[in-house]
Amino acid sequence: MQLTVISDTRALIIHKVERNQCRLGHPxxxxxxxxxxHAVRPLxxxxxxxCASGTFLSNRTLINIGGNPMVGRYTFTAGFGDLDGLQAVCFFESYPTS
Structure with a gap:
């Protein structure tokens, strides 16, 4: 859904959980x-x-705003509860470049 290059060695990927193989105990x-x-580390x-949108702040923090509501049989049953993305704001601070 979103791919943002945050340094010359790292990219941030924001995706949906439906059929997502990248897991952190859950998708x-x-x-x-x-x-x-070419290694992936789940966050x-x-x-x-x-389906959120984002931009960089002046301190190199990426702010990601919005998202999707729960998708019943995929997200609720995966143990996420009812955390709705429609009103979400996420901050991704700068990561080391190495």
Whole structure:
């Protein structure tokens, strides 16, 4: 859904959980992708950020606003509860470049 290059070695991926193989005990809504070694690290995001929009703040923090509501049989039964992404605001602070 979203791919943001945050350094010369890392990209931030924000995706939906439906049929997502990237897991953190449950499907992950976001992950860091290492561009050098092609490794993925799931990130803990608390709400459904699929279809959100974002921009960078002056301190290099990415702010991601909005998202999707729960998708009943996929997200609620995966143990997310009722964390609705429609009114969510997520901040991704700068990550080390190595």
């Amino acid at each position: 992950a809504w976001a992950a860091l992708f290492n561009l050098r070694i 803990k995001v608390e709400s459904n950020s699929s």
